[in-house]
Amino acid sequence: MQRSPIRKRKRTLPRSLSAKLLLLTIVVVMATEVFIFMPSVANYRLTWLARHFNTGEAASLSLEKLDPELVPPDMPQQLLSLTQTQAIIVRRDGASRILATSAMPEEIEDHVMLEAPGRAAAVRSMVDALDTLINGGDRIIRVYGPMQERPGELELVMKDEPLRAAMLSYAGNVLLISLALSFFTGLVVFLVLRWFLIRPLQRMSDAMLAFARDPEDASNVIEPSGRDDEIGVTEEQLSKMQVQLRGTFTQQKALANLGLAVSKINHDMRNILASASLFSDRLSSAEDPLVKRLAPRLVRSIDRAADYTKQVLDYGKAGEAVPRKVLLRPHRLCRDVGETLALDGEGDDAIEWVNAVPPDLEINADPDQLFRVLLNLCRNAIKAMEGMDAASVRRLMVMANRDGDTVLIEVSDTGPGIPEDIAEHLFTAFKTSDRKGGTGLGLAIAAELVRVHDGSIDLLRDGQPGTTFCIRLPAT
Numbered sequence: 001m002q003r004s005p006i007r008k009r010k011r012t013l014p015r016s017l018s019a020k021l022l023l024l025t026i027v028v029v030m031a032t033e034v035f036i037f038m039p040s041v042a043n044y045r046l047t048w049l050a051r052h053f054n055t056g057e058a059a060s061l062s063l064e065k066l067d068p069e070l071v072p073p074d075m076p077q078q079l080l081s082l083t084q085t086q087a088i089i090v091r092r093d094g095a096s097r098i099l100a101t102s103a104m105p106e107e108i109e110d111h112v113m114l115e116a117p118g119r120a121a122a123v124r125s126m127v128d129a130l131d132t133l134i135n136g137g138d139r140i141i142r143v144y145g146p147m148q149e150r151p152g153e154l155e156l157v158m159k160d161e162p163l164r165a166a167m168l169s170y171a172g173n174v175l176l177i178s179l180a181l182s183f184f185t186g187l188v189v190f191l192v193l194r195w196f197l198i199r200p201l202q203r204m205s206d207a208m209l210a211f212a213r214d215p216e217d218a219s220n221v222i223e224p225s226g227r228d229d230e231i232g233v234t235e236e237q238l239s240k241m242q243v244q245l246r247g248t249f250t251q252q253k254a255l256a257n258l259g260l261a262v263s264k265i266n267h268d269m270r271n272i273l274a275s276a277s278l279f280s281d282r283l284s285s286a287e288d289p290l291v292k293r294l295a296p297r298l299v300r301s302i303d304r305a306a307d308y309t310k311q312v313l314d315y316g317k318a319g320e321a322v323p324r325k326v327l328l329r330p331h332r333l334c335r336d337v338g339e340t341l342a343l344d345g346e347g348d349d350a351i352e353w354v355n356a357v358p359p360d361l362e363i364n365a366d367p368d369q370l371f372r373v374l375l376n377l378c379r380n381a382i383k384a385m386e387g388m389d390a391a392s393v394r395r396l397m398v399m400a401n402r403d404g405d406t407v408l409i410e411v412s413d414t415g416p417g418i419p420e421d422i423a424e425h426l427f428t429a430f431k432t433s434d435r436k437g438g439t440g441l442g443l444a445i446a447a448e449l450v451r452v453h454d455g456s457i458d459l460l461r462d463g464q465p466g467t468t469f470c471i472r473l474p475a476t
Contacts, residue, residue, distance in 0.1 A: 021193060025186035033178040037171075042129040044170045046114070048163055049143055053114055056083045056156045057147050060090050063099040076100035085158040086140075092152035105140045105157065114145035133171065136164040200231045204238055211242050215249050301340055323366035323453055330409060331357040333367065334398045337374045341382060343396065351385060354397040361400055363407045364476045369449045373457075374398065376442040377411040377469055384415035384467065407475045410460075412468035418459065426459055 059079040080086065080100050087101040112128070137160065144155040207222035214220055221242045224235040334355045338344055343353035363370075378396060385394045393414050400409040418426070427447035450457045455473035 021198065022186060022190045025189045025193075026182050029182040029185045030178065033182060037174055037178060038126045038130070040174055041133070041167060041171050042126040045129045045132060045163065045167055046125055048166055049112060050114055052083055052085070052158070053143055053145060053154065053156060054148075056085060056088055057149065057154050059083055060088050060099050060147075060154060061149065063088070064090065077102065083156065083158075084162050085156045087155075087157040089155040089157070090147075090152055091155060096155075101157075107140065108142045108157065109139040110141040110160070112141055112143045114143065129167065132160060132164055133167055136160045197231070200225070200227075200235070204235060207238070207242075211245075215242075215245055216253075218246070221246065323369055325364045325366055325453075327362055327364050328367050328370075329359065329362055330370070330400050330407075331355065331359045331361065333371050333374060336371060337378055337398075340375060341378055343378075343382075349390060351382060352393070352395040354395060357398055357400040357409070361402060361407070362475075363473060365453055365473060369453070370473075373446045373449050373471065374409075374411065376446045380442050381411065381413035381415060381467065385413060388415065402475060405475050407473050409471040409473070410468055411471075412466060414466040417465065417467050423459060427457070 059082065063076065063079065076099070080088065080102055087104060088099045090097050090099060139160050140157065141160050141163075142155060142157055144153055146152075147154045204222060207220065210217075210220040211222075222235060222239050224239050225232060227235070334357050338353050338355060343351060378398070381396050385396070388394055395414045397412050398409065399412070400407060402408075427443050447457050450471055450473070453473050455471060457469060457471050460468040460470050
């Protein structure tokens, strides 16, 4: 059988499972870092504002405690520059006092209250941080809250440009750290998964490709690693499957060689049988009583053999032929089987032949194919009883009866029986013969012929000595 060549696929980086796993790991880790990035930036924004608020509170304390006449003229501007604000205002008892200012803005675009963190405040702070990063830079904001060292509130008016610049710098650093962490984590996860998962999968993939190229080479069968997880089970099952496939390919090769040999032998055998048929026709005109009695049997046997030679080629092409069913009596077929196998002999070493099929039982079947089924079963029984002790009972019996729309035919013998290891593959070609010179084809042929009749054949295990086969065929 010619197989199409298997082209080994190259594992390019973007398409390989390893690269996809690495990229997926990095993306997942980066997506996880997003949930850390936004709270981190929001917390940095609040920390930056709180630090400037504390500096503004210290500056306001200095301006309130000093005598205005003793305050240097440039000190308020220096404090405003230190706190990066435009105005420092203290509110106490409902009154506001401007301690320092450069120029009061006409409009304040955002108000930020420093409050104790909470669940709602945390969510709002992330939204505000994102707004500052996107829309900030040229806005005036008001930061206010209670002072810690003395009563009252402190208000700081400032531009958000320094805040946004600091947040962008911090966000850039966090992003770089996140990328480095994502790549490192992804690399570690990738290496671990590659060692425990990808490498075994690649090993199995290579083994399957090598086996597909040359299934008859035993070295291409994967050797299980002995792992006790799912990978180990897969390797073990793959190895068993490859071994079974090797056996199947070997069997197919043997069948192909056998088919070629049979075809050659069949060609010459038909010529020989044609000559034998001519000789048998001449024997039928002899006057010897024994010749007259045996000549018809010989003619029928030669005719059946000639027909089998034709069916051999038909079987090799498309299996068994479609049955040509006629209404027949199995009793006569069993009588022909006994004559063909010379079971009507006498003597101490003769096998007792019992044709217990009712003479009036009728069935709709192909006579030649049903004859072959009974012939194969009876021949196997004879071979099984040939080596038995002379004192043993050697009996071959065929029984039949009708059960509704089914005809049951039993072929039983008193031989040694069939071993359990052979019974497992009883109707498989080349696997059921334990005799020297046996082919293991008889039961396989019988089973195939029964199947084309829409019937079944089984080995009965009733605890009795010997072997009994039961054939179930539709009566019509």
